[in-house]
Amino acid sequence: MxxxxxxxxxxxxxxxxxxxxxxxxxxxxxxxxxxxxxxxxxxxxxxxxxxxxxxxxxxxxxxxxxxHRSRLIGVLFDPGDPFHADLLEALYPAAERSGYEVVLGARVATRSESRAVDGLIASRCEALLLIGTEAPAAQLRTMGERLPVTVVCRRGDRAGVDAVRAADEAGAEAAVELLLGLGHRRIRLVDGGRHPGATERRRGYRNAMRRHRLTVDVVPGDHTEESGVLAARALLRDRGGVTAVLAGNDRCAVGVLDTLRRAGVDVPGEMSVVGYDDSRLARMTHVNLTTVAQDPLELARLAVDSVVGRLDGKSAHPPRELLIDPHLVVRGTTGPPPESSTGG
The missing domain is CATH 1.10.260.40 (lambda repressor-like DNA-binding domains)
Known part of the structure; x- marks a missing residue:
């Protein structure tokens, strides 16, 4: 302009x-x-x-x-994910600083992601920020041919669009190293399935466990509280020497935590629990969850800069991926394993 x-x-x-x-x-x-x-x-x-x-x-x-320009940036998000809410709070001021406004498109059970995106485009959004999108690479590539698209908290290298995310592999490795440093040797991962970031977090967990020649213990799951509840119930039926659980995200970790506590399991005295995201859910006083933090302010700034740079003609480089470093936030759900526990 x-x-x-x-x-x-x-x-x-x-x-x-x-x-x-x-x-x-x-x-x-x-x-x-x-x-x-x-x-x-x-x-x-x-x-x-x-x-x-x-x-x-x-x-x-x-x-x-x-x-004739709308100066609107469409944002796809999951209203049930507390970390998405943290990102939204940071996206509004980041967009306003660049002279743009934000339009929201919610992905819910009764409204598919593609319909939400179509609604944003129909609202004359000039660019899209897709938080945690699960759209296939081919679909993202098609979107990117129509308007600037940046995916947030997901890889974008095979989709032909810009991506902004935390280095999830390193974050999961740091969580495992924390637990190992406390003395845990049987650490279970509740997997995130096909959710964005899950592959990298799974790889980080496996890398750390194998580096220490410990048993890899991954159970199926996803990024919901229900997934954590199911994983905790299975753990209660047969602990198998497990003394610590790394969950795919904070929502899953809270499902694990609540189920264990309701069953009378002392957390962290008998079982340590770690989440991922450092969402507002993890920071609640009664949850007080040890977790791996992503920086929503930096993610939002980089995401907005990415699409605005293309809209304003300042960025002509090929699609790229911007990584930020996650970091551990240690709270009250981690501690040493019980003295009676055995090594893995």
Missing amino acids: TVAEHNPGRGRVTLADVAARAGVSKALASMVIREVPGPSAASREAVLRAAAEMGYRPDPTAQLLRK
Whole structure:
């Protein structure tokens, strides 16, 4: 979005020229010129003064074109996932800083992901951020040919679109190393199935266990509380020496935790439990879950920058994947194994 006036003395005066003189970013200068809320009074005054001094006037043709832009970013999310809620809180200010608004499309049992995406496109969204999408690579590639698409918390390398995610393999390895450091040797993983991130977390768990020559113990599951409940019930029937559980995400971990506690199992005295995401669910006082944290603020910033860069013509590079480093958050659901436990 370049708006400028021809100046015979020095050529075109661009918005970038105005931003440079005012000492602000081009995006902020654009917000001031377009009278978008957000910039401080000092920044607004500096941009307007620079524009006046340089004789800058918005190009009427560019203004007309701009009116046909919606400046809307569509976001697909799962309203039942607490980590998606954390991401949404971070996405709104990230989008507003770039002069865009967010439109939400919920993926629920009664509304498929494809219908939610169709609704976002029908709402004139110029780009899509797909949080935890389970769409096949071919479908994502087709979407990406129509408009800028960035997948969040999922790999995008085979889909031909940008991706922003945490290094899940390293995160799962760190969780296993924490438990090993506490003395656990029989650690069970409740798998995330085909959910985004599950493959990398499973690989990280296996890598860490095999590195220490310990038994790999993976049980089927997914990223829901119900999955955790089923895994915990199976554990109660036959513990098999297991003293710690790594769940595919926080929702699953809470299902494990609640079922064990209702059965009278001391957590962490008899069994340690670790989740993944550090969602608002994990941070609740009565849950107090040890987990692997993803940074929703950084994920949101990178995701918005990714689509805005393509929309504003600043990014012409091939589709790329941006990784952030996860980190452990140790709370009250992990501790040493019972003294009577045996090695794996």
